[in-house]
Each structure stands twice: as structure tokens, then as C-alpha cells.
Amino acid sequence: MQVKGQSSAADKMEVNQAKQEHLLALKVMRLTKPTLFTNMPVTCEDRDLPGDLFVRLMKDDPSTVKGAETLILGEMLTLPQNFGNIFLGETFSSYISVHNDSNQVVKDILVKADLQTSSQRLNLSASNSAVSELKPECCIDDVIHHEVKEIGTHILVCAVSYTTQTGEKLYFRKFFKFQVLKPLDVKTKFYNAETDEVFLEAQIQNITTSPMFMEKVSLEPSMMYNVTELNSVSSSSESESTFGRMSYLQPLDTRQYLYCLKPKPEFAEKAVVIKGVTVIGKLDIVWKTNLGERGRLQTSQLQRMAPGYGDVRLSLELIPDTVSLEEPFDITCKITNCSERTMDLVLEMCNTRSVHWCGVSGRQLGKLTPNASLSIPLKLLSSVQGLQSISGLRLTDTFLKRTYEYDDIAQVCVVCPYTSPES
């Protein structure tokens, strides 16, 4: 067949002088990881018609696991059968072979492999020096590797130039196009705690078609924060992942990672007054698939809109979690001036259906300079059982005659101490 093809190509050359048969052939094969051969056990018992025939056939089959022929996952490696998918963050490896198909020695062979993406062109060849000669039936081999950093169309451009025995300089190129796909879908969500802590919830979805082992999903915080990963439960000896022992993601599975970010002490004071966008950090994700095929991605800097505190921020420094019904309890509020000017504040306390404030409402708190804060202990009681929201604080700036309302500042659980049989 091949011979026929070549002779007809030669015919064509006569007809069309522009077309030329090349002495060298260029072949390219993507080197994804090899796969393990799986076999299909069909067994019978000695008393069945085939007797030991099936057993013997399986024992003689080189791809079965000797001694455990019924195990389908064998040890025989097979080369990749197709190009497969390639995903952002993975490494593209490829075998490039230039073979001398002719019967003459070819000189000064230069093989160049470039990768053209939508934004740049990279040279991937290991060496850029020419091979002085190539005998018939010999080949020049090169294995190229490239970590894919762009999505979309990539074109591998292989160029071969050489000199024939007659001194003719020849040149040809081949193009191999492939698409780089997106492997993961990452969604994030921030929660601002009453303290200055920020919780980050990241949903990571495997949008490839094969299972993925998540080797590392970590949050690299920006310089302002310390991070605690909340994805494992540590017992006495070792910590166990919240995702169970097998840390892999099936296609289209989503996993939620949780991180707690705390401002570093030196930034803690500043954090109080931070407004607008802050950089939280970035997620670093390393995964592996078939036989250790590795991929790595980082998100861009994750940013968070700091909650708007307005001009005056009221936060809680102390509050009990559980209180008794109709018994007064203490809380400590912290009032911070987040504005650029000095304020003169008056505190009013309004009762709600369940919360009753003790003490005088409408008391003067005095002047508060920008960025300064003061702590005020307050007393209140609840007349309703259950989880109660603390609301009804009003701060009025007498300079500007502006009132700030603070509702739903925190929650306490109100229990009735008399119904409990123990007490």
C-alpha cells in the first residue's frame, strides 16, 4: 500500500513540479501517561463443560495478574490510544520523531518545534542545533514538555529543514492543532464574622471527564492575613480530611473548601477601618489524574468587599451565648469612629418585643476622634425564650444631627432556668 502511495506521489511530482516528495518523515505523538490494560475474566468451574479450559486460557494470557486472574486491573502498560483532552495547568508532552524514509544519507537536519498560542509563540525544542547527518532508516527523537498556561487553540508547529546529497536545501512544516480546556470551576463566597475574621468558602468542581485526585487545595493569604484551613478534623493522633479517606473528585463533582482568615495582629487595628476592596489571597490547586498526570492552577487574587461600616462602627466585644429568661445580662459594645471627623455621640436604647434594655437611654458618650473607639458595658434582659436578636441601639451624632441604627447586632439563646429538671 505504502509503496503504491509513494509511486503515485512520484507520478504527481512529474505532473506538478512544485510538489516534492520529502526524504524525511515527521511524526508526532502526544505522550499522555500510559494506561493499565484491563482484561475481562470469564470463568467456569471444573465440572462445567469447558473443564479447566477457561482457567488455562486466562493463565496463559500475559495480561492477567498471575495468581489472581479474576482481577481486571492488570499490570500491562499500553500506550495512549488517542490524543485525549488537555487541560489548563497540565503538561503537554509530545514525542517528535523525524525518520529518514529514503535510501540516501541526509545532511544538516534541523528540527524545530514551536507552540503557537493565541498570544505567544514558544520554542519547545530541546536543542536548536542541527544534526549533521541522518542515515536511512534512522531517526531523530525529541520529547518536548510544556506546561499549558493558556486556554483555547494551541498549534504545535514542527519545521524540518535538511540538505539532500545533491546539495538541495529542503524544508517542510507540519501543524498540529489542539484545544486546551478548562479543568476546574471555582466559585467563592465570603462570610464576615462579627469579629474581624473572614471565612472563605470555595467550591471547586471537576469539569473534566476523568476522576481527579486533589493533591493540594490551599489558600495563600495576602500579607494582611493568617489562614486556618478548616478541611480536616484533627483527632488525637492524625488529622482526617473532611472529604473522607479517598480524596478524589469524580467528573462534575463539586467540593467545598473552607478557610478562616484572621488579620495579623499588626493589621488588626487597621482592619477595623478597612473599607472597600481587600485582597484576601489566592487558591493554589494541585491535582493528579491517571498514573500521576499532574496539573496545577492558581486563581487570581481573591478579593473581598469589606462590609460597609458607615461612619460609626458598632461591634460586640463580649456577649454570653446563653442567658436565662428575664434575668439581666451584660454585653460590651465597642464603638469606633470610622469617619474622618470627630463625632459627639448620644446612645439611645429602644426596647423591642423581646429585648429590654436596663439603664438610662439617651446618655452622652462624649467626643470621639477619627479612628478612636470606646467600649461601653450595657445591661439588658429578654422576656421571650429562644434565639433572640439584640436590636434597638441608636447612635446620634449631635454635630451633624445624624442617627445611626444598629439592629440584629448579635443573637443570644434565652432559656428558662426553671423547667430544667436537673436544676
Added chain:
Amino acid sequence: MQDMINGAGETLDAAVPSQTDPTEDSFREESIDLDAEAFVSPQDDSSHFESLIDKLNDQMMESVMISDSPNSEEEDNEEEKIVQVDDKRETVAPDDPKPEAPKTQDTALEMDTDTPPKDEAVPVCTIFSQGVQPKAQALIPDGFQPTLVKSPSFTIGNTETPNKLVPQVCQPSPSLSKFFTDSSTVNPASDFFDSFTTSTSFISISNPNAASPKTAAPPESPLLSAPTAAGTYFTPVATKPQVSPVEPMSQLQAVFPSGDDPFGSALITSELDKRYDAWLPSDDTRKVLISVATQQISPVQIDREQLAMPGLKFDNLQGDAVKDLMQRFLGDQAAMKRQVLSASSVEQNFLGLKRLISTKNWRAAVDLTGRLLTAHGQGYGKSGQPTNHTTDSLQLWFVRLSLLVKLNLFQNAELEFEPFGNLDHPNLYYEYYPTVYPGRRGSMVPFSMRVLHAELPQYLQKHQETLDRLHRIKSVCQKILSNLQEGLAEDGSMMNLTQDNRLASIQLWRSRLSRVMYSMANCLLMMKDYVLAVETYHSIIEYEPEQSVQLLSGMGRIFLQIGDIRTAEKYFQDVEKACQSKGETPNEDTSVLMNRAFVYLSQNNYADAHTCFSSVLKLDPKNPVASNNAAVCLLYLGRLKESLGQLESLVHKDPALYLHESVLFNLTTMYELESSRSTQKKQALLEATACREGDSFNVQCLKLV
């Protein structure tokens, strides 16, 4: 707001400040979407890129192909280019704009590759083969794609007239017809033995009694009153007047060693039968069987719906793909040299069948089972017609269906399995035939056939069905084991078993249970439910402690497949411990080395992996897996010629070990990578295969077509 995911190490652009309200609950999309701008190449060849829409479409199609004849070539001198599915339009020659290919080619491409990428795990592209190969089902994740071979009559379906079969049906030799009568012979002489023996026919064949002249069953037999009662013994079509029972029987007797003590062996057989045939029918079936046994009901009165009435669904497979390929590539003359056994060239009985199986002529063997079943009255088109089963007919079905599965003809197997339902019809139990098998109890369906029946759906992507069936078998096995442990007989009846028999029975049923667990674990692995698969493999160790090394290594490989190298290493350490505790033997040493090699491979360390595989070969020079894997490592190290040379010499030196589809596949892949003359080299492989392999050889691994 949208954050861009960038390749690690890339410098990150400042993202757009977030305007999101902090209290907003909805998730923000971290989109990695294609940015329209990203497609505008900074170079001036941006004009070659089509509009963004086209780009997106292009991406959806995944028609990426790396091939030895690439998408575009400046020197377009290859004849075969016509078959390529390529899209020249998309190929960018940055400093040498190419004229656009005719639009017609584009449309062809769309048609071929328009499959939505999401519903198919297998990528559309192939490395070497031109065009998009039909990847109907990836039956085994890493296996080769089977092709369904249908016989012409099969595709035509049931409308086929049975007449067409007559010539074939007439072929069974006299010995065959004789064969079937043996187990059902009821004559006064054998009555005595039958009450004990009720042996299977292979054994009864060796028994002098079995040679007793065949006669139609006594008229009072309830079987005879069934519409096709005669068919129990002779199918009407199959009956040939010149049947001479004596002559073939003597042949058979010559082949089977004759039992020296019929009485003693009969007792042993009866115990064995009980042990092997034990099964727990469903309540409905049990009721029917009890009423048959107590003669409250005659089998004739039983509703047909409740009976298994199988029949062939296609007549023959014939064909020898190796020969067809030879004809195509090497010419008729070369093809003439190919000699394989066919269904007609062997004895028309179990012996011939075994010969076909052991010579790997499974297609011919399937044909022969078809003939034998036709002679039994369960031939083509007989499905749904009342029939009687015998031990032999069910064994034939088992062999036939096993071979269909081995040949990857899953749909055919499923069709023919269908009339058997859940393998629980009353007429699949010995109790249903009190006259033919007096005193014999239990299931006629061999246990292995139940396993096969359970395993079949998974090959047709119905994994859940497979698991359901396996769980049903497992619960029966467990029930039987608990019966035995409670001092009862297998089926729960109060029967005294000798201690030896009880232990033997427990052993048998434990091994059956472990076989079912293996199937479950395998099925779970195919489903990619790795957690359960590993758990199940773990539990098998309890039943098969001598396989612990293989099982632990296998589990380690599962983790490597997922990409969890650390856990895999833990399993491999367990293997090493297990080996040490047993005292190192060479074989166990090889599994330790082999595992180490796989870990290196997973760390992209092909050089050390190669060293490990080579040291396995030092211990065990004839280890085909190690030699193949060592050659694969060489390729990844950029040493194509060496790798190729090693594999090639192995295949030629020791074809028995290396003419395996996985090795041949690797070899042909490397041929294609090596030069433009791969076809000739593949043809040489075809010739090598032709002298050794039977008609069941999977020619796809030669990648000639």
C-alpha cells in the same frame, strides 16, 4: 465579578475591583471563560482567526487531532489526505497565510464531530487513525473497542424463516443426537442407579449404562405430553433416519475414560451433584417445584410464562477477521495459507467444542454450540417454544454465552440470555423433571452461568443491573453457607452430611462467594466507584489469603490510576510486608519491584521505572509484562528505536507470550510513530498472527484498518 484562573506561575493581572454587596449570598463565578480579547493574537496574523463564535464552536467540537498526517501541511503530497477529518480553515500559519479550504470540507467536519463533548467520556480525537472512529461504547475503560459482528440473519431479525436453517440443522452428526438422549434415558436397568447417581452426562457417558439403547421416553412420562416432547430427545428437523447410535457411542466411549466402579463413583457423584447444584429458588418457583414433586401438578399444566424457553437468536457468526485482513492486504494466495478449525472440521460433540475453545477458535465454537443446541430443539427461532432442559443443554448455553462475552459480542449474548430471565424458572431445576432425573435436586444452571449472567449488563453500560444481580447471588451464597454452618444441607433441609462433605461444601461455597465478590469489585472499578471497589477487594483477602499480594498490589494500582500516589505507596508497603512475612520468594520479589516501577512511573521518573522493570526481567526473564512495560518506558525516554527493537524481537522470538493484543497494540503504535512504512511492518505482524491465532483474535490491535 469574574476572576480569571491563570496557569500557575503566570503573573496575575489586577482584577476588577469587586462591586459586590457584602451581604449578597449568591456565589460569584470565578470564570475561566474565553475572553474575546484573548483570541486576538498580538501578532498581525490575528486576521486568520475566525470570529469568536467560530472559536467557541471549534472548542466545543474537540476535534483536536494529532496525527501523522496533520491538519495541514505545506507540502501536501499525501494521497490519504482525503480521509482526513481536518479543518484547514483553522490552521494558522503565522507567517505564511494559507488559502482557505473549500467550505464543503467544513460541513463534513461538523457532521463528524458535532457530538457534544459532555456526554461522552472518550475524546473524539485519535492519535493516528484518520478520521473519527466510532466509539460507540467504551466498554472497558482501557480496553480495545469491540465491534459487534452480526450475522446476516441476526440483523434481519425474527422474520427470518426457519427453513433457511434447515441445511445447517441437518448437519449434526449422529453421535450428537445420541448424546442428548443419554441423560434422559429412563430404562429399568438404570433406574436403580439413577436414584443415586443422576450424574451429569459427561460422567454418564463414561458409564457403561449410558450406552444403553436410546428410546423415546416411556409414554406415561409427563414430558412427552408436552407439545414438543419429541424434541427433548430429537428435534424433528434434526432427526435423521440413518442415525446409528452404536457407532458414535463407541467413539465417545473410547474418548472418555470409562469408570471402573460405576456404583462407587455414582455415590460420589451424587454427593458432588448435590453440592454443586444446590440453589435456593424464589418462593414462587419453590411452590411450583414442590407441587411437581408431590405430583399435585403436572409440568404440562404450568403456565408457559413461568418457563425458560430459550432459542438461538442468530444462526452463525462464522467469519475469520484475520483471514479477511489477509485477503485485503496480502492477497488471496496468502490468505489461502491461513488454516483454522471451523465448526465443521471437528467432531460434532463436546470434544470438538473443547478443541475449538482451546485453539482459540471461539467463533467456530459458538457455531458448534448453535448446532448442538439446534439438535436439542433450542435452535434458531425456537425461543418462546416449550422445551426441556438437560444438564448438557444448559452447559452448552453456558459455553455459548461465555464465548460470546469473550468475543465482546455483548448484545448478542444479552439477546440470547433474555429468555432465561433471572435463571429461576421452574424448568431450570432438576425437581421439574422427576422422571428424567429422579431424586436429583437443585439447579441445572451452572453457577458460573449465573455469574456470567450477572456480569453481562456491565459490559453494556448497565452497571447497576450487574450489581443487583451479583448481590442476589451473594445473598444466596451466604444463606447456603449459613445453612451449612448450622448443620443443615445446602438448601436448608434437615439432611445429614458427613463432616467431609460438609467441609468440602463450605469450601466450595466460600470460593463461589469470593468469585462473586471479585465480580462486584471489578464492576465497581469499571463504574469508577473507587471507594467501594477498594473496600470490596479488601474483603476478598479474607477469602483468598493466598492472593493478598496480588490484591494489595492491585489496590495500589487503583490509587495510582486515580492519581493518589501517597496512598498507593502505603498499599505497596503492605505488599512488601506481606512478602517479608512469607519469606521472600522470587515471584513476590517481582511484584514488589513491579510496584516500585509503577510508583516511579507516576512520578514521571521513567528512567528508574525502566530500571525496575529490567530488574524484574533479571529475576524472571520470561515475564511478558515487565518486558512490555520496560519497552514502554523507553519510548517515554525518547528511545523509540530501542523500544521498538526490543518489542519486535520479543514478538518474533516468543509469539506464545507476546502475540497479545496489548503488546501488538503498543508495537503498531510505535511503528506508526517511527516511519511512513508502518503498514508493511503491520502486515508482517498479521502474518505472524495468522499462523498462531484462532478466529477469535481481535485484529483491531494491528490497526491495519
